[in-house]
Amino acid sequence: MTVLDVRHLRKHFPLRQGLLGRTSGYVKAVDDVSFSIEAGETLSLVGESGCGKTTTSRCILRAIKPSSGEILFRTANGEKIDVASLDKKQLRPLRRQMQMIFQDPFSSLNPRMTISEIIGEPLLVNGMTGTAERNKRVADLLELVQLPSAYLNRFPHAFSGGQRQRIGIARALALNPSLIVADEPVSALDVSVQAQIVNLMLDLQDRLGLAYLFVAHDLSVVKHVSHRVAVMYVGRIVEIAPTTSLFNTPGHPYTEALLSAVPVPDPRRRAQRIVLEGDVADPSDPPSGCHFHPRCQYATDQCRTETPELREIAPGHSVRCLRAEELSLLGVPTGA
């Protein structure tokens, strides 16, 4: 059952210049992005800073309005609604069904509210006015994220980073959403705590059948949570595949370089890595042809002029590279 179906999503930010603020160009932050997520599935969006992964997630939650494209969301009663075209009022009943988990557990909780108020607020706003009923639900939610109910009347400052992230997750789950957008949910946490939150997110997904859109830059964490992974570069998806295929047999040179740059926690595997030259392309003035060609060691003259389309090279595995079939790229095999 498809919960979210994104088609040809675009978000172009105008660049204004001069006294009159005339539009001199556009930053194509998200440029024709399409993917779908099933119930109970995690799709990860990965890429370097500025690749458009966060802008994509903000469009889906309608924190910002996309320039064009469709965002088909399956509501609780089975309807498919294009979230991209709705206005503020029409969005309200849908918002409870798509929730967000934030990166920074320190700034995303109001320091003046108790835990029970923080988790209870979405319930109250959405009409659960009975105090007893609400308190019962809050207690259930705390249990769900494995926090003792004795914490109900404490304030956020009394909690560690990991505990705060659990509170943030409880708040996101309060209204029984079907889609959770998690933007770097564990990157601010210490390693020993990060593992607890990753496991909790896996458990909750299995129990509640949640669909996760997981936005992250850490490929190791992505490997542990994803069913499928989409790699973005300068506003476009360059590769999308099931987790194992993407890591074992990447089809795009950028994916290969990303995988090779991840430090492996084993001093006996100090591999020869592919060190990419230069920086990520400027999305307001992207290179011609394939956006990646100036940094690509396999680029040919054709790559400089011709823009590759995203096409399927194996079942469920699509790549935006002209040479996808002829290249044999290096992955990181599981367990090697």
Added chain:
Amino acid sequence: MADPILSVRDLHTYFVADEGVVRAVDGTSFDLHSGRTLGIVGESGCGKSVTAKSILRIVERPGRIVSGQIMLRRQNGSTVDLTTLPTDGRDMRSIRGGEIGLVFQEPMSSLSAFHTIGNQLMEAIRLHTNLSKRAIREQAIELLAMVGIPRPAQRIDSYSFELSGGLRQRVMIAMALAAEPRVLIADEPTTALDVTTQAQILDLIRRLQQERDLAVMLITHDMGVIAEMADDVVVMYLGKEVEKGPVDDIFHAPRHPYTKSLLRSIPSVLAEPRSRLATITGSIPHPFARPGGCPFHPRCPDRHAVCEITVPAEVVIGENHVTACHLYNKVAA
């Protein structure tokens, strides 16, 4: 192995506040050698950054070095204990940024937005040499070229906000090396960077280390970076070093329960997709609520009664490999 260039012996740095004393660094000892990299790894609050600040004598109030020695072998061959020098004195000022270079995590906040990178770099050179203005500028351009900044002669007049994160960190490294130090302290130098940029910066540090025979102290929370870079490793927890040894021993024969748990809990690109991670129960205690005895005992899977009462002494368990754990201390257990 040759004599160390910098030796830290039983360093204690405490922060005395109204609520109590935070023992940020509580008895750390290690050596830095020319041409070698010492990795210091630990989670937040383990004291790894305060250790670096103690060496450079830039610990903020109310923190201060309570006891211990930091012996630096100076360029003229004499050895000096940095803890005895006045923090703002002439000696310390020439050591800080001169004989010991440093690179911080946040290249944006460590560079001034009001001066060009050239100005900042030339200032670093001017403070530690007696060159003419023109020679200083030439040397600054040379340094920028050395750290791999394209078109250095033009880029020298850019402001930090005109550069990407990776280029800014390269400028920071150029500044750290401006006075030709023999020791480089890098505190989370790649944490704010993307993984491809991180690979570039780690490569750069490795190359410069070989060219200049630098002693590098690399502070990070990332076990992957440690595995990639370090020759020797110190694992810290709540201000204590719990284990130290050669990098291969730390990753392939870890002895302390904290090191073992930490290694098990890190996510890896080699893992099975959708596999659960091993966890360490609980979380890092608040600095004012440090547990008695071994600081790790409330979270330790192998704890005994003695762990709650007595602080474990360091036990030698292999060549250059020591750990502070009662499991290996037959006398106490």
